[in-house]
Amino acid sequence: MTINCKGNLIDLTSPKVMGILNITPNSFFDGGKYSDENSILQQVEKMLIDGATFIDVGAYSSKPNAEFVSENEEISRLIPVIELILKNFPETLISVDTFRATVAKKAIENGACIINDISAGSLDEDMMQTLAKLQVPYIMMHMKGNPQTMQSLAQYENIVKEMLFYFSEKVVQARSLGINDLIIDPGFGFAKTLEQNFEVMNKLELFQMLELPLLVGVSRKSMIYKTLETSAEFALNGTTVLNTIALQKGAKILRVHDVKEAMECVKLCNSLIG
Incomplete structure (x- = not known):
């Protein structure tokens, strides 16, 4: 199972870690923390040393009820950071967290190599056609609505069945346009209640029937800290537990704030498989 990033085939047989770099002032955990060069x-250096294969840069917070950011503002936040990273760490594989086709195009033109779309094309009808032209890996996440409305849309008769149908449709659409490298993300915390998040985690192995790499992003999310009655700041141990479970159920990429600990999960789980 491989994906092509800038002509390099990344082998996902052994799971990889994607480090999160939020450059928004209002992200739920690290908002405003990375605001200067x-x-x-x-x-970035710390995450690369700790073992991150990818750095995921986001310039628009997708937390519930996040404030709107204009396309121009997102681009103006994003492009200088991509350029800065690649100037200092030229080999870095940068993923960009955006649901806008124009932002995706600008990001790839300036050296990013993966697009991570929380809406799988639902929030911008031009996204998939743009990705087909760019021919870069595309992470498609499950969500209903948008960051402002998603928490009111967590109604399902059978959540996993409905998610599998959602992804099946998205994959057919992407393949019909010629997008080759697809990665799916169940979207923990997006249009899902606490109980629904754990139901999806409990049945995560079922997503392997899509025969695509599975990305899991639960790092310090509310499903962890609300269950443990703590805060995002103290949710690292809980994150490690769920990352381990996700790996055992087939996750190929862990998207995390804490790369070192996630890499330890990967190494130990690989030893179990061994």
């Missing part, structure tokens, strides 16, 4: 470069 030094702090950005120090964090």
